Amino acid sequence: MKDHYDVIVVGAGPGGSIAAKTAAKEGLDVLMIEKRQEIGDPIRCAEGVGKFHLKQHIEPDPRWICADVKGSCIISPDGTRVEMAEEMSGGEVGYVLERKIFDRALANESALAGAEVMVKTRATDLIIENDTVCGIKLMHLGKMHEVRSKIVIGADGMESKVGRWAGIETAVKPSEMETCAQYLVSNANIDQEFCHFYLGNEIAPAGYVWMFPKGGNKANVGIGILGSKSGEDRAIDLLNDFMEKNMPDAKIIEMVIGGVPVCGTIDRTIANGLMLVGDAARQSDPITGGGIINAMNAGKMAGEIAAKAIRTGDCSTDTLQEYEELWRKTIGKEINNNLIVKETFVNFTDEDLNSLAYSLKDVNFTSMSLLDLLKALFKANKKLLWDLRVIFKDFIKNDIDFKYKAE
Amino acid sequence: MSISVNKYICGYCGACVGVCPTGALELVETWIEVDNKCTGCGICQKICPLGAIEVNR
Structure with a gap:
């Protein structure tokens, strides 16, 4: 461990590892820390993932x-x-997936790309000077260290502390x-x-x-x-x-x-010298609860924008704003649409759910996307699903795929 | 006011940390640490998947 890096990534899940790999491939000096002694274990995941996006x-x-x-x-x-x-x-x-092996494979890729990986190493606080995140305080084997960086990427999961330390409200109800x-x-x-x-x-x-x-x-x-x-x-x-x-x-x-x-997008995921990715940024899908792909996509965006910011010498929110905008118009757009669906569905009685399922009995499912399914449901149950109309309007207007594709 | 986390029940998933409104909780490897910011509001007790948390009254 050195006393200074370009980028410190906190957390070695899929979001952190992709961020570290991306930043290292851009030629940056990267440290990724994981508080657990074993990456990927214990899992907290149902382990399902879409092929297209994974690839x-x-x-x-x-x-x-x-x-x-x-x-x-x-x-x-x-x-x-x-x-x-x-x-x-x-x-x-x-x-x-077998997340225990998958997460290790991703961490290994970031290591092979040049990132330094430290396990059993926990961030205990941020170093903040002049309203700018300048590194982290960490504990490794009982000893405290201060490590400075130009950018910190918080990928510390559902139990994230990094955002809160920077004054970003991430608590969920x-x-x-x-x-x-x-x-x-x-x-x-x-x-x-x-x-x-x-x-x-x-x-x-x-x-x-x-x-x-x-x-x-x-x-x-x-x-x-x-x-x-x-x-x-x-x-x-x-x-x-x-x-x-x-x-x-x-x-x-x-x-x-x-x-x-399943809160939908939060107000802010950046600070001067800081970006949050994955569950730490509350980027999980409100319908399925899936978070792996969103975390990896956000990790890639954060890694690329970290490189850009460091090249320009400006790691303030002026530059990092690009990350904020990029993930919101892709990941965030999908999350907020799915939030509307989730909030409609959580209020349904069992009778509502039965009648929705029954309304699809004559629908051909061989070429059915989730959006097609929702459209078919909406057509047959307009009264029950009236709150969802905004989604279809939005999709028709913007002509985007329900699961956004890589740009 | 504070909480007690029964470490024999806790599965160290950190769900309680995510909902803590004051940031009083932290998941440290395999246990939960509670600091003096805890107000005993009981939100963590409610959402714990295993029921490992009790509010001290």
């Missing part, structure tokens, strides 16, 4: 791909099934957080080609249960419920209920828990 960042490798998914299947409270085909499901199916529990199970006996989503206010209040295939008759079976609905029954209790009723023969071999921000 923009890394060549798929069988060492970290557990299952190749052909589509997704949504199951309404009365058991009505709605199936969507491959590459048309909104980008959140495709592969089910209970009604803006899905509280989640998941088991990795063997003897799952599910269709290994489909990701399954179970909706229902009894099963998962303002959330859903997922079953993602992990290969070899294993599956990630998890639940997310809105924090404001948690209390008497918690995520873990509802998951245990679901398992007992629906998967009595499954054998639990791992427990995973976590929180997913």
